[in-house]
Amino acid sequence: xxxxxxxxxxxxxxxxxxxxxxGDAPPxxxxxxxxxxxxxxxxEGIYPCSSCHKDLPPNAERRELAFHDEQQAIFSHDAQHRWxxxxxxxxxxxxxxxxxxxxxxxxxxxxxxxxxHGDKLRDWRLGVHGKRVGRWDGEKTYFLCVxxxxxxxxxxxxxxxxVVAGKKTVAPTQTFLKPEPRPVRPExxxx
Amino acid sequence: MTVxxxxxxxxxxxxxxxxxxxxxxxxxxxxxxxxxxxxxxxGRRAxxxxxxxxxxxxxxxxxGGLDEFFRRHFxxxxxxxxxxxxxxxxxxxxxxxxxxxxxxxxxxxxxxxxGYGLDLSRCVGCRRCVYACARENNQSRxxxxxxxxxxxxxxxxxxxxxTHADLYYEADAVPRPGKFYFPVQCQQCxxxxxxxxCPTRATWQEQDGIVVVDYDWCIGCRCxxxxxxxxxxxxxWAQPTLAPEELxxxxxxxxxxxxxxxxVEKCTFCxxxxxxxxxxxxxxxxxxxxxxxxxLLDPESEIRKVMETKRVFVFKEDLATHPxxxxxxxx
Numbered sequence: 397x398x399x400x401x402x403x404x405x406x407x408x409x410x411x412x413x414x415x416x417x418x419g420d421a422p423p424x425x426x427x428x429x430x431x432x433x434x435x436x437x438x439x440e441g442i443y444p445c446s447s448c449h450k451d452l453p454p455n456a457e458r459r460e461l462a463f464h465d466e467q468q469a470i471f472s473h474d475a476q477h478r479w480x481x482x483x484x485x486x487x488x489x490x491x492x493x494x495x496x497x498x499x500x501x502x503x504x505x506x507x508x509x510x511x512x513h514g515d516k517l518r519d520w521r522l523g524v525h526g527k528r529v530g531r532w533d534g535e536k537t538y539f540l541c542v543x544x545x546x547x548x549x550x551x552x553x554x555x556x557x558x559v560v561a562g563k564k565t566v567a568p569t570q571t572f573l574k575p576e577p578r579p580v581r582p583e584x585x586x587x
Numbered sequence: 588m589t590v591x592x593x594x595x596x597x598x599x600x601x602x603x604x605x606x607x608x609x610x611x612x613x614x615x616x617x618x619x620x621x622x623x624x625x626x627x628x629x630g631r632r633a634x635x636x637x638x639x640x641x642x643x644x645x646x647x648x649x650x651g652g653l654d655e656f657f658r659r660h661f662x663x664x665x666x667x668x669x670x671x672x673x674x675x676x677x678x679x680x681x682x683x684x685x686x687x688x689x690x691x692x693x694x695x696x697x698x699x700x701x702g703y704g705l706d707l708s709r710c711v712g713c714r715r716c717v718y719a720c721a722r723e724n725n726q727s728r729x730x731x732x733x734x735x736x737x738x739x740x741x742x743x744x745x746x747x748x749x750t751h752a753d754l755y756y757e758a759d760a761v762p763r764p765g766k767f768y769f770p771v772q773c774q775q776c777x778x779x780x781x782x783x784x785c786p787t788r789a790t791w792q793e794q795d796g797i798v799v800v801d802y803d804w805c806i807g808c809r810c811x812x813x814x815x816x817x818x819x820x821x822x823x824w825a826q827p828t829l830a831p832e833e834l835x836x837x838x839x840x841x842x843x844x845x846x847x848x849x850x851v852e853k854c855t856f857c858x859x860x861x862x863x864x865x866x867x868x869x870x871x872x873x874x875x876x877x878x879x880x881x882x883l884l885d886p887e888s889e890i891r892k893v894m895e896t897k898r899v900f901v902f903k904e905d906l907a908t909h910p911x912x913x914x915x916x917x918x
Contacts, residue, residue, distance in 0.1 A: 572761060
């Protein structure tokens with residue numbers, strides 16, 4: 397726990413100096429190679445955010461937005477206390493920010509998640525929380541928080557396979573999974 | 588193929604038949620069902636000879652010849668013999684499925700003991716693992732349907748309790764309220780009761796902890812099934828049904844090679860994958876990341892991290908089977 401915090405402090409310090417963060421990706425041990433899965437795709441035509449926001453005056457007042465219905469409609473991430481600018485950056489729309497104000501790229505959003513969900517971040521870095529595929533003794537692909545949890549409504553429901561940049565990855569769904577068919581009962585088996 | 592002349596087992600009937608003609612009474616008494624005695628003693632003897640030779644011929648031609656019939660136990664095979672055995676199975680696959688397959692027999696790696704972790708606080712009971720396993724391991728699809736993984740739905744009110752478990756739950760969406768899900772497969776016990784029960788040593792524990800079955804050695808007595816407290820062993824009551832296009836051609840002798848009728852099979856931690864360093868198929872299929880796998884002897888492995896940081900238990904601990912399949916709660 398302490399080392400995670402220390403690393404965050406270090407990162408925050410480094411981030412102030414350099415806007416491009418060196419990520420706190422899971423550590424690979426001897427003989428292992430970790431590959432990050434593609435993050436799930438943004439909503440159609442929404443990124444880069446600055447393409448619209450460069451013409452809009454920054455407004456830090458908490459309010460109901462006239463746009464972004466897709467996110468507002470499902471928002472349930474401590475909605476009572478949080479709103480857009482707790483994670484999105486007011487001045488640079490194309491990045492997120494930590495509570496310290498340090499910018500975080502969208503690809504490294506797990507740093508942001510880990511501010512509150514430190515126990516999950518710790519487990520995820522060890523490979524205990526979340527999914528990895530590939531080789532138990534070598535190269536493996538790990539998925540990001542946002543591959544399974546929609547950041548605007550993070551309670552896990554299900555995932556679906558998607559293709560991003562020609563690579564297979566997963567994206568969260570807002571519907572629960574339907575189970576595969578039940579096994580055949582013994583009396584239904586033809587003998 | 589040449590079949591050498593085999594000694595015909597003499598049941599004593601024929602020799603008695605050489606005696607005086609007034610002795611047929613005791614023989615008639617031995618004849619089951621009171622059927623009429625055969626045409627003559629010589630006729631009976633000739634019949635027995637032909638039947639024995641015929642049966643031997645059928646047995647040899649059916650399972651690949653004398654080499655196979657008089658083969659040594661898998662663990663005693665030399666490299667050349669093993670190569671011949673694997674080639675024979677590939678040939679048999681070709682005949683049965685009309686497809687080329689690769690059958691390997693990768694051995695255990697030194698310094699590796701496999702362990703499996705399953706996070707009960709994550710599993711949603713979607714059964715993706717069940718079908719991924721069946722596809723990977725060439726299980727019989729229907730009649731008989733064989734699943735190496737059985738997902739039990741249990742009540743949160745009762746906890747892990749087999750008297751409140753439902754294998755056949757149906758739902759539009761999982762997890763259902765008030766329920767949790769408990770997948771059961773071979774627990775790869777350190778102290779496996781199935782191995783002790785096998786009369787032919789057709790099943791044994793490998794160095795890396797995987798309990799395997801030699802389908803060519805199994806006589807189908809099912810003693811191991813009654814010995815297993817987890818219901819993890821399954822019997823091919825009929826010729827397995829598997830369409831050639833669904834066959835996984837990447838096979839291991841002790842794992843997913845197609846089984847004949849009348850043998851027992853079980854989860855092998857995907858021996859054909861894990862011995863080559865890959866994760867098991869059920870782990871890769873799990874959409875929630877509830878399944879963890881790795882080397883118990885490597886302190887940095889995911890499974891060791893699970894065991895060191897989570898609340899872990901084994902199923903039916905009181906039976907002292909010492910499973911290497913660990914259930915845990917991450918939250």
